[in-house]
Amino acid sequence: MKPGDHPDFYRLAPPPGASRDSTIRLDKEGRFWHDGERVEHQAMEQALRSWVAVHPDDGRPILTNGYDWCYFQVDDAPLFVSALHVRESGTTLVLFDGTEELLDPSTLALGADGVVYARARGGTLEARFSRHAQTQLEPLLVEAEPPTVSVGGKTVVLPDRRRAG
Known part of the structure; x- marks a missing residue:
């Protein structure tokens, strides 16, 4: 255990001399930074990606490995969709940590800059589509204006992100 x-666990004080706030930042392209420097170590960045969660009490994004946790800064969305798998059995999101989960089409939304977003991790966190993942929506596209997709028999007009959920 x-x-x-x-x-x-999330209510305990930080270790002596430490803080729950960090200088770790996730930019709008899905890259991690620490103390203003890009996290270049591939294994460390992959670990950070896998540690993204939401604080159960205040809903803020956190990084947790199950042994410790801290808040981190998010420039846009705390998760990123790297790819989309469109299959007859369902459409899955491939998140930037390598995990996959079923796409809930009712959570799709369109950002002001034309980027598509969806809810992930049981609807707790927003995920921004990478350019690659967004192009993979093409087989699901029913209408370009307004952007409308059909997923699993559901047709959804993508709402404006600012007004969605």
Whole structure:
């Protein structure tokens, strides 16, 4: 059992001399930065991607490995969609940490800059589509204006992100 499995894990004070706030930042392209420097180590960046979660009490994005946690800054969305798998059995999002989950088409929205977003991790976090993932929506596109997709028999007009959910 990891400490993160304990119900009070996110309510415990940080270790002595430490803070729950960090200088880690996730930019709008899905790259991590620490103390203003780009996280270049591939394994570290992959670990950070896999640690993205939401604080259960205040809803802020956190990084947690089950043994410790901290808040981090998010320039846009805390998750990114790297690819989309469109299959007869369903459409799945491939998130930037390599995990896959079923796309809930009712969570799709369109940002002011034309970028598509969806909810992921049980609807708890927003995920920004990469350019590559966004092009993979093409087989699902029913109408270009307004942007309308058909996923699993559901036709959805993509709402403006600012007004969606």
